[in-house]
Amino acid sequence: MNQTQQSIEIRGIKKSYSQGEFSVPVLKGFDLSIPEGQLVTMMGPSGSGKSTLLNILSAIESIDAGDVFVFGDNLAGKTEKALTEYRRKTIGIVFQFFHLLPYLSAIENVILPLYLQGYSKKEAKKLGAEALSLVHLSHRLNFTPKELSGGEKQRVAIARALVHKPKLILADEPTGNLDSESSDQIVKLFQSCVKDLGITIFLVTHNTDIGNLGDSRISMLDGIAKIL
Numbered sequence: 001m002n003q004t005q006q007s008i009e010i011r012g013i014k015k016s017y018s019q020g021e022f023s024v025p026v027l028k029g030f031d032l033s034i035p036e037g038q039l040v041t042m043m044g045p046s047g048s049g050k051s052t053l054l055n056i057l058s059a060i061e062s063i064d065a066g067d068v069f070v071f072g073d074n075l076a077g078k079t080e081k082a083l084t085e086y087r088r089k090t091i092g093i094v095f096q097f098f099h100l101l102p103y104l105s106a107i108e109n110v111i112l113p114l115y116l117q118g119y120s121k122k123e124a125k126k127l128g129a130e131a132l133s134l135v136h137l138s139h140r141l142n143f144t145p146k147e148l149s150g151g152e153k154q155r156v157a158i159a160r161a162l163v164h165k166p167k168l169i170l171a172d173e174p175t176g177n178l179d180s181e182s183s184d185q186i187v188k189l190f191q192s193c194v195k196d197l198g199i200t201i202f203l204v205t206h207n208t209d210i211g212n213l214g215d216s217r218i219s220m221l222d223g224i225a226k227i228l
Helices: 050-057 080-089 106-116 121-134 150-162 180-197
Strands: 006-019 022-028 032-035 039-043 065-070 091-094 168-172 200-204 216-221 224-227
Touching: 006 050, 006 200, 022 050, 032 216, 032 224, 039 050, 039 180, 050 065, 050 168, 050 200, 091 150, 106 121, 106 150, 121 150, 150 168, 150 180, 168 180, 180 200
Parallel strands: 039 200, 039 216, 091 168, 168 200
Antiparallel strands: 006 022, 006 032, 006 065, 216 224
8 A cells, every 4th residue: 555645754853043041942842744735734823933844844944953854855964055956946935925026027026936947038938927827817927016916916926936846835824914805815726736736835824714724734832843
């Protein structure tokens, strides 16, 4: 019998920060396994360690102890060059505040990461148009951020995260700046990405209603994460 592949597997992960002479533990050692192809939601109060865990999965921060496997690949001990390659190819990141460049059009914002990876202009534009079609914004390709609603800006940001066809999307409070209708649209879009594209989406939220929609739901409290 074939076992379900794990998109994320965490073993004994620990992380502390220095505060003067003291070391303050943020992640206190836990194991976590997330199957591939799920919408994973993580909830927890401010200061519980959610952002730190997301930064570790994004390869922005390193860990003090333990192992972090993403699709079987251990992030611990990787060189900076290998981590850069991981960030470029394996993951996409969606932020709360969109981080779109105001002077670029929607498609230019989406394809900018592809230029950094050496794609030709023709291929980048093709992939960018496909990504914007996936988020139902084919009619907004040449609109700048100031011409878009908040929900549309976030969909452009999601298209940017999707454009290089990642296996994993990390979403940090992606509905935090949106009204309830736009939030619902974003969640439905994430669900369709999981269902239709087989992507694993790891979504951090303070919204209990959104948190409860996860295929896997994680509670983070006092530096310990567990599956609900």
